[in-house]
Amino acid sequence: MRAVGVPELPGPAMCRGGCAYEVKFDGWRCLTFVRPGGVYLQSRQLKALGPYFPDVVVAAQSTFAPGTVVDGELIVFDAAAGRTSFSALLGRVTAGRRLPAEVAAHPASLVLFDVLAHDGVDLTARPLRERRVVLEHLVAGAPPALALCPQTTDLEQARQWFEELAITGAEGLVVKDLSGRYRPGAAGWWKYKRRVTTEAIVGGVIGTLGGPRALLLGRLDERGQLRYVARTGPLAPTQQQEAAEMLTAAADPHPWPCPLPAAWIGQLDQPEPVRYVPVEPLLVAEIVVDGAYERGRFRHTVRHLRLRADLAPADVELWRSSP
The missing domain is CATH 3.30.470.30 (DNA ligase/mRNA capping enzyme)
Incomplete structure (x- = not known):
């Protein structure tokens, strides 16, 4: 059941x-x-x-x-x-x-x-x-x-x-x-x-820049390096449109490997690497997460609420390795 x-x-x-x-x-x-x-x-x-x-x-x-x-x-x-x-x-x-x-x-x-x-x-x-x-x-x-x-x-x-x-x-x-x-x-x-609302930085999308199906999220560590933390579930049509209008393709070398290693996703049903489009880490997403956080990542898929144009990446909580 x-x-x-x-x-x-x-x-x-x-x-x-x-x-x-x-x-x-x-x-x-x-x-x-x-x-x-x-x-x-x-x-x-x-x-x-x-x-x-x-x-x-x-x-x-x-x-x-x-x-x-x-x-x-x-x-x-x-x-x-x-x-x-x-x-x-x-x-x-x-x-x-x-x-x-x-x-x-x-x-x-x-x-x-x-x-x-x-x-x-x-x-x-x-x-x-x-x-x-x-x-x-x-x-x-x-x-x-x-x-x-x-x-x-x-x-x-x-x-x-x-x-x-x-x-x-x-x-x-x-x-x-x-x-x-x-x-x-x-x-x-x-x-x-147990669920809370928090923020993370958009570092990539699954799909295309014009039609993002899901967001890959990160947070900056103390050295300013973007560390991967989560993947969102499927975006609603309005969320896709909003993201497509604000995303910028990554111009410099991206800190994450492409495709994303399956081990980073950390789920038994995700045996293959995840292909994605890297983006400039400029946008902040408001998300809903549960308490499953380990080795610096939210282990379960998170729910995307909205993009926070009023926040800068520096406003987001720093990456941490443990709960």
């Missing part, structure tokens, strides 16, 4: 069978299929993740009976930083021959929040409250690579989690109806994420 973003945290009245509030961790969604021949980890983009997370595969195989299917989020927790590390998670996929060292240095966990089948019995038609009981029983005594997602029905407790767990890298909350069934692919949950 999918979660749809909402601007406010839903109260108990929004859920027919009562609301369950769960912590939304910053990681990769992962379905785990336990079969007689082994364990298969599958991403939301249908990518096989098992080869990159052998520690999770071993834990699942030793914990769940064949015919079990569970849903969760793969994370890597950096104990030294006291928060989840998406770059360490991504490093599992890009490690190659270094994978054994990465597994040892950055052990992964699968935070489980649902069970779709157990011992060959389909549970998707059962309400969440019943599936949760089954899941709690399955995860009890599991190795550290498997963890149960925190859940509460107390709205005030949920609000406290939202505020206090931000420092650990948690993105927000997911809200579910306790009477709800599990409908694969359907949008039946809500996600309430």
